[in-house]
Amino acid sequence: MPLVVASRRVVVPRAAGAGGAGAAEAGVAAGHGLAVVPACVVIDGARIREVRELGDAESAPAAAALARELRARGEYVEVHDFGDKLVAPAFVNAHTHLALGFLRGTDMRRVAAGNMVEELFFRVETKLTDADVRAFVRMGAYESLLAGVGLVWDHYYRAEHVALGLADAGLAGVVAPTLQDLAGPGMHAWEAGLAATMAIDDDPSLRERGIVAALGPHATDTVSEGLFVRAVELAKARNLPVHAHLAQSIEEYERAIARHGASPTAWLARIGVLDAAPASVFAHCLYVDASELGLLASKRAAIVYCPYSQLVFGFPARSGAFSAAGARWCVATDCASNNDTMNVQQELRYVAGQRTAGVGFTEAHARMMAGEGVLAARAVWRERTRLYAEHDADAAPEALLSRVWSVPGALHPKLRCGEISAGALANLIVVDLDHPTLWPAREPLEVMAMADAAPAICGMLVAGRFVGECGDFHASVTSSPSYREARNEASGRLAALNL
Numbered sequence: 001m002p003l004v005v006a007s008r009r010v011v012v013p014r015a016a017g018a019g020g021a022g023a024a025e026a027g028v029a030a031g032h033g034l035a036v037v038p039a040c041v042v043i044d045g046a047r048i049r050e051v052r053e054l055g056d057a058e059s060a061p062a063a064a065a066l067a068r069e070l071r072a073r074g075e076y077v078e079v080h081d082f083g084d085k086l087v088a089p090a091f092v093n094a095h096t097h098l099a100l101g102f103l104r105g106t107d108m109r110r111v112a113a114g115n116m117v118e119e120l121f122f123r124v125e126t127k128l129t130d131a132d133v134r135a136f137v138r139m140g141a142y143e144s145l146l147a148g149v150g151l152v153w154d155h156y157y158r159a160e161h162v163a164l165g166l167a168d169a170g171l172a173g174v175v176a177p178t179l180q181d182l183a184g185p186g187m188h189a190w191e192a193g194l195a196a197t198m199a200i201d202d203d204p205s206l207r208e209r210g211i212v213a214a215l216g217p218h219a220t221d222t223v224s225e226g227l228f229v230r231a232v233e234l235a236k237a238r239n240l241p242v243h244a245h246l247a248q249s250i251e252e253y254e255r256a257i258a259r260h261g262a263s264p265t266a267w268l269a270r271i272g273v274l275d276a277a278p279a280s281v282f283a284h285c286l287y288v289d290a291s292e293l294g295l296l297a298s299k300r301a302a303i304v305y306c307p308y309s310q311l312v313f314g315f316p317a318r319s320g321a322f323s324a325a326g327a328r329w330c331v332a333t334d335c336a337s338n339n340d341t342m343n344v345q346q347e348l349r350y351v352a353g354q355r356t357a358g359v360g361f362t363e364a365h366a367r368m369m370a371g372e373g374v375l376a377a378r379a380v381w382r383e384r385t386r387l388y389a390e391h392d393a394d395a396a397p398e399a400l401l402s403r404v405w406s407v408p409g410a411l412h413p414k415l416r417c418g419e420i421s422a423g424a425l426a427n428l429i430v431v432d433l434d435h436p437t438l439w440p441a442r443e444p445l446e447v448m449a450m451a452d453a454a455p456a457i458c459g460m461l462v463a464g465r466f467v468g469e470c471g472d473f474h475a476s477v478t479s480s481p482s483y484r485e486a487r488n489e490a491s492g493r494l495a496a497l498n499l
Ligand SMILES: [Zn+2]
Pocket: 095, 096, 097, 155, 245, 283, 334, 335
């Protein structure tokens, strides 16, 4: 049954420079411009069938006319007119491990001086059962939905149960079963991981919920050349992306030098992994040089920048260097244990903050602190001017939103999302621009990039299905019997783990 969603403010893609406030600004990658227009969105099953822009027409009569037209063709149609509310793409979180939300609130200072992944995660992850993973994923999925995230790229062990947890909560996802054969809690289960990838890819009921597969080699120090090559071959055979961590720790970097005589990025290039799959998505890329960023850009590999997570486990990457190299990059949360939220829209404030965040750590600032006076102070301002210019184009509202909408939405060859256009997954949020967190919202895209959008979400569709009730979105989800059961089960399982 087709569904018509109408509004006087629908966020649609525009070629950069083709109109829409600020679309011609530098920093909006070609094809990532946006416009806010009156439109009707026709949704058929999980996907958007058609977007009909309405010129200056009122949305209600135009939606009714479109519904009559569809009914005349023998299609029963449900119409939802949202008036002046903003209808925008749901956010895309391009890298997370939802199950790890059970570690949120753990005191990370105990492991912050060392390797958090090896010293904390690997140790507790060996205790988890299939049912634990499914229960913890559900909680992360609900948290994501409540923040307006419609699709996550999840990377984890026992991944069939990740997919089931997503489906339970109604969140779409690209699920990568974590593959390891050299180290880590999954090192004896890589064959099961490959089988899980194929099972998820073959499952029509998951596909219909917007849940698809990716190949998930864990990282360059936990995966052998043989397993990397095998993952890429399967990715090619099934038209799937490869989703891996890359250059995320000093240990990984040093191991690559010791084992292969090459950095993690150079080694992947040497064994043909950077660009052999239909799409390649690499989280973090902290320990890279400028020429390696150029290599990633030339191979069309995507970099996933997770600023708040990196602040905890490593250090925040310099995203201006990604842009300077011409690399394709998007923004994600990584896991709640070291973030501590799944609200990917709030990461954008840190991205914009890169314009000035580095100034207090420059040589000029150190000289000012040492008492060198006004000349040093002037040098501090020069540094501020330089860093601001390096990151300013990336801080434009449409450039920011492209990192959580169109760029990650275009990474899976079988599933497009993050954009309101024909053929994309029907993942939409309905936003009340009069909500106090967004008011006065004179520039809707500006507030969607930089204010706190989550409390203002009043309705949501994922894969063509409504989540909760429109008008009472958050309370209808958290008061639902399915959410309460999910929380009770997750709390019980967490207590039983006795961490
Ligand atoms: Zn990760």
